[in-house]
Amino acid sequence: MKTYHSKPAEIERKWYIVDAEDLILGRIATKIATVLRGKHKAIFSPHLDTGDFVVVVNAEKVRLTGKKEQQKTYFRHTGYPGGEIFTKVAQVRAQHPERIIEHAVKGMLPRGPLGRRQFRKLKVYAGPDHPHEAQHPEPLNA
Numbered sequence: 001m002k003t004y005h006s007k008p009a010e011i012e013r014k015w016y017i018v019d020a021e022d023l024i025l026g027r028i029a030t031k032i033a034t035v036l037r038g039k040h041k042a043i044f045s046p047h048l049d050t051g052d053f054v055v056v057v058n059a060e061k062v063r064l065t066g067k068k069e070q071q072k073t074y075f076r077h078t079g080y081p082g083g084e085i086f087t088k089v090a091q092v093r094a095q096h097p098e099r100i101i102e103h104a105v106k107g108m109l110p111r112g113p114l115g116r117r118q119f120r121k122l123k124v125y126a127g128p129d130h131p132h133e134a135q136h137p138e139p140l141n142a
Contacts, residue, residue, distance in 0.1 A: 006043040006050060013121075014052045017130075017137035021058040024065060025104055032056065032101075033108035035140065036118045049117050054140065055132050056124045060097035064089065074103065098124035 016035060020028060034040055038050030064072065073086045092099055101124050109115040123132060 004043075006045055006048060008048060011038075011043070011048070011050050015055065015132065015135040015137035016052060016140040017055045017057065017132075018140045019058055019128075020056050020101065021061040022063055025062050025100065028062070029101065029104035029108060031140065032105050032122065036105070036109065036121055047114070049114060051118055051121060053121045053123070053132075053135070053137075055130050055137050056098075056101055056122070057128050057130055058126075059101050059124050060093065060126045062097075062101060069093075097126045 018028060018032065032054050035054050036051040038044050038048075038052065041050055044050050069089055072089045074089070074092060076085050076087075077083050078085065089100065102122065105122055106115075106119055109118050123130065
C-alpha cells in the first residue's frame with residue numbers, strides 16, 4: 001500500500017475565529033499554530049501548507065500568567081553596534097496589542113518560505129470587530 005500525499009489543489013481551507021478575551025497567551029498560540037500548519041487534519045504533510053485561516057479578535061484582552069506583563073521583554077536589533085532594543089509587554093500592548101499574539105504564534109511556525117506562507121493566514125484584531133464576516137468563520141474550540 002502506498003502512502004497518500006495530498007496535492008495543493010485538493011486542500012480545502014476553512015476559516016476559524018478565536019475570541020482571545022481572558023485566554024492565556026501561550027495556550028491559545030499553540031492551538032492557533034496547529035490550525036495554521038494543518039496538523040489537525042488527516043491530510044497533514046510537513047512540506048505542504050495544509051492549514052486553515054484563523055481570525056483572532058479581542059487581542060488586547062489576552063492574559064499572561066505570573067509577572068510577565070511587567071517582566072517579559074521583546075528583543076530586536078537595529079544592526080548597528082549597541083543597537084539593542086528591548087520592549088516590555090505592557091508597552092507593546094498599549095501601542096500594538098495584536099503583535100503579542102502574532103509574535104507568539106510566529107515563533108511556533110517553521111522558519112523559511114513555508115512558515116511565512118502559513119503566517120499570512122493569521123488575521124489578528126485588537127477589538128471585537130473584523131472584516132471577515134463574508135467567509136463565515138467557525139469558532140475554534142480553544
